[in-house]
Amino acid sequence: MLDYDVASRSGAGMRYTLDQGWIDQARRVPSPNCGPRPLGAAVELLVIHNISLPPGCFGGDAIEQLFTNCLDWKAHPFYAEIRGLEVSAHFLIRRCGELVQFVATGLRAWHAGQSCWRGRENCNDFSIGVELEGTDELPYTDAQYATLAALTDTLIASYPGLCHDHIAGHADIAPGRKTDPGAVFDWPRYRASLAPAGDAA
């Protein structure tokens, strides 16, 4: 039984274990929507997203079904709009704080689409994508912030190319096309929750 009651932990410090690109403490739901990163492409960016399926509905299995190409397109009218979509992210953090992993961090997940970060296009090549179960309007939960902080600290400690300055929202790398994680995402709170730079303890 995994313990996701990490919201009560104050400040930085909690870490997960990353083994062969998989977080030991995450529930694994392997997605076929991935591939190798281009030769020489290091992980240098963390991208924060949000998703809910159907939009605004939380707690069901639809996100996992979408990322594993098992979504019944007829199950909800909205799904007709995304029919045939083949996407994934490395991680999903559910409202309760549960961490779900779909793609090994060494592989290229399909989360960013057309995108550009500091002059570099195709952010999927060099990024890790994290989806927060949510919408642009509803505040994220304490449990989600806690899990995201622990995940971020773990990834920064594992990838030399990642640092506090190499974190972006999907809206930042696909402006005009994407809005997530939305104005409700509390960037100052998130950044304050991370372990100090250089702290590999």
Ligand SMILES: [Zn+2]
């Ligand atoms: Zn997104």
